[in-house]
Amino acid sequence: MITLQQSVDTFIKKTTRYKRTKANLTNLFISSSQKGKKDTTFAIFEQRDAVKILDKPLTDPLVLGTLPRLIKESVIAYNSQKETAINIYQQYTKFVIDEYCFDLSITFPPIFSSSFDRQLFILKLLHEGQWEVNDLADHLWMGVRTIEADIAALKGNDDSIRIMGNVLVVEGMERRSKKLSFQSTVHPLFLTPNLTQVVVMLQGLKVMENHKVYRVYARRLAVNIWTQLSDYGRKRILIVTGLLSLDESRYRELDQNFNSSLFATEEQCSYRHGAENVMDYLKNxxxxxxxxxxxxxxxxxxxxxxxxxxxxxxxxxxxxxxxxxxxxxxxxxxxxxxxxxxxx
CATH class of the missing domain: 2.30.30.100 (SH3 type barrels.)
Known part of the structure; x- marks a missing residue:
């Protein structure tokens, strides 16, 4: 039966035929310190437990139990683009499964195109409020420092997250018994509507403003949409209001209520006087x-x-x-x- 070492050698040999950079593959699996590189701790074969399984068959229980952990630790330690490491290890996993019918059980983390992408993913993970920073790092195969930096950015304590001239600061984000939680959950959306769809959204929100319990919620969201539009978009809507029989003053008001903050808690959307505080108490x-x-x-x-x-x-x-x-x-x-x- 083929050994782990042999499977890696064969993978590198066959994969480089298809113009995959041999250096990347070699660096991830095998130490390149002999070439003058300082940090090779991310290489699988550099890890202490790798020595125990290199010459063992792929089907050996020790390989089955150790290799997934070594791959994960390699990705966590990899300081360059993690998607490169994940992609290579995914290809290796597929290779040994297809080539040798090797049953390797490993769940890879999502691949993020940027730190911003990862931060929004973290916001969605935290909806259940059951995550500690260490758990997030383990789940996403990231370092704890990276996750701490993401949390700081989301809270606006470090480098603020800016989107199209607006600032995302998650107010009311705290730790309870080490678990991260929100005062109000944050639900990132990504929409790319045409101008008529923007008008439809704003008009719908105007209708919702007529209802006491939704008034502030709808108004804040309308202002956020309006402020994210380009100068051209805002001017164009004001031009066509007459053609569409829309109330131009409504859009002038939105223009005057500029708010650069993208997120508002339930409390910030609620006023104590009148019925505008009902929704917060009802929902929670x-x-x-x-x-x-x-x-x-x-x-x-x-x-x-x-x-x-x-x-x-x-x-x-x-x-x-x-x-x-x-x-x-x-x-x-x-x-x-x-x-x-x-x-x-």
Whole structure:
């Protein structure tokens, strides 16, 4: 049976026939220190445990258990473009499976085109709030320092992440028992609409602004979309407003409310007075205190309330206050807060 060493030698020999740079392959598998290179710790055969398996058959249990770990450690230690190392190891894995029917179980990490791409991927991973920095590094085959730098950039503590003139700062990002969590989860999207689609989005958001609970959410998003447009895009929309029977003043307002921050927490989209704070408490099931105006004009405080849901017309909410269910009009809500003291 072919050994690990023989499989690597054969892979390098056959792959270089197809103009794959032999130096890259050799550097990843075999030490190149004899050629004057200082750092070869990423080479598989430089790792301590490699000596134990080089001359063993590919089917040996020790090879099956050790090789995936050596590949992973090699990628983590590789300081150049990691996608190069991952691509080569993926090709090697496919080679030994196809050539020798070798059952090598290894799950490779995603390949990122840039640090920005990786940072957005981390944001999505963190939605469940179950990741420590060490876990992220292990999952993505990255160094802990790299992940720490990514987290710092996302929080705006280090080099801020800038996108089309806007800044992405994730407010409310913290560690609880070493696990990273958000005050509000961040959902990166990438859209490349034509100008009519932009108008459709902005007009839809304008409709949502007519509803108290969504007003600030919709307005902030509309401003973000507007500020990311080019000067040409904004001017063009203002030109066609008359042709499309649109309210030009609406777009003038967006122009005056420039906001370079791409992300807003639920709290930043909520105002304590009126019903505009309802969504935060509804979605997160948080206990709250409501001040309402009763039918005859008296003010009333409702304590220990859980907002259970909106009706289909978005005009009423169902709440549970001290084991009593109530249905109240959104128009009757004067303020919502965590405690009675915070209502004023």
């Amino acid at each position: 099931g948080k206990e709250c205190v409501l001040e309402i105006m009763e039918f005859h004009g008296d003010r009333k405080i409702l304590k220990k309330c859980i907002i259970k849901g909106l009706n289909e017309n978005w005009t009423q909410v169902t709440i549970q206050c001290e084991e009593e269910h109530k249905i109240i009009s959104l128009d009757s809500i004067l303020s919502v807060g965590e405690s009675e003291e915070l209502l004023y």
